[in-house]
Amino acid sequence: MCEMSWRLPMTASGEKPGRPTSGRQVLLVSDDPELSASWAITLRQMGLEVRMATSGAEAASKWARGTFDLALIDVYSPTLDGIQVSRQLRFHATNPILLFTPHRDERHTLEAYRAGVDECVFKPVSRSLFIAKVWAWLRRSWTVPAEALDSVQVGRLRLDPARRRVITETAAVKLTNLEFCVLHLLMCHRGQVLPSRLIVERVWGCGAEGDTVLLKNVIYRLRRKIEPDCSQPRYLKAVAGEGYVFYPAEDLCSVRTGPSTRDEQGPCYPMTCAGLF
Incomplete structure (x- = not known):
């Protein structure tokens, strides 16, 4: 289900004003084709490079070999969940991981943090909050290449x-x-x-x-x-x-x-x- 279709103010170069996003890469992990396509469009409008994965194995392989600044995870299939994917990614790198989840119970949230998630974002999430979360966590990794x-x-x-x-x-x-x-x-x-x-x-x-x-x-x-x-x-x-x-x-x-x-x-x-x- 497609939850959002967003447009951002753009500069002539295609980047959001005031944000140094050139070369910043985001790994987007989702088993929802419509939602991931919508999120990918938004992230690219923000001036970010986006790589996509639809399974835990694919995500872990790209995360280990790539130079990503941030991972966004929204995976809830019968055989694989976002917590398991987060645990796989954390094994390879310390870059920020955001888990988008509809589960608001404390036990699930604590399990996610123990798996290496940096922040749980509860769904549904508004456009403004999604963008704010991405900028906030990217700022933490804007350091020395x-x-x-x-x-x-x-x-x-x-x-x-x-x-x-x-x-x-x-x-x-x-x-x-x-x-x-x-x-x-x-x-x-x-x-x-x-x-x-x-x-x-x-x-x-x-x-x-x-x-x-x-x-x-x-x-x-x-x-x-x-x-x-x-x-x-x-x-x-x-x-x-x-x-x-x-x-x-x-x-x-x-x-x-x-x-x-x-x-x-x-x-x-x-x-x-x-x-x-």
């Missing part, structure tokens, strides 16, 4: 922010958003043991809870991509009871504990992962 960061090289590994990949001795490997953020943070603090809580705060955002399991999963995926032998890590090492350290075997520097505000191997960025994409 990944390509603006300098490349980081430690030993035989080089991290390329522009292409979001790591160049090893044998190949150039594409990274997901979270993989890039974690590896960038650790490489910028070569030889330092970074506590798991610090990594979670830097990557997932201050106040993040329950993301240490996700951190372990990201480390596991990174090892599979960059380590010659995952059973004997050469680059990403765990320090029992403390955290993780990027410490190549050929590196002669000593391992340090605790974060510093500056590191000779590259910039330390005190920002969330979402701010890099």
Whole structure:
């Protein structure tokens, strides 16, 4: 069912006045063809680039490989719901996720937030509120683009922010958003043991809870991509009871504990992962 058909004031360039939207990408996930078409038109009138998905698997694949600023989810089929999709997306990145839902009960809302949703928007939603929500959450991710960061090289590994990949001795490997953020943070603090809580705060955002399991999963995926032998890590090492350290075997520097505000191997960025994409 088509719930809205909106038109916005436009500038000559096709963008809404006063909003720097060029290059901003939104992932729209919906199993309602009419509604998703209507929302997509509105988002494009706002000057945003829109990518669409109709299933959880398709959404997760695009979210992991893309550089999205925001996800809008409206999925309520018999076999897949928006909470499940949100959980799949949160596994790959920390960018804002909005869940549009007709369910107003507290149990459903709490489950959505536990799954990684940043805000539940109750349906039906007016044009003005939809637009306001999108602008508000996009403002939170209007920060430093990944390509603006300098490349980081430690030993035989080089991290390329522009292409979001790591160049090893044998190949150039594409990274997901979270993989890039974690590896960038650790490489910028070569030889330092970074506590798991610090990594979670830097990557997932201050106040993040329950993301240490996700951190372990990201480390596991990174090892599979960059380590010659995952059973004997050469680059990403765990320090029992403390955290993780990027410490190549050929590196002669000593391992340090605790974060510093500056590191000779590259910039330390005190920002969330979402701010890099």
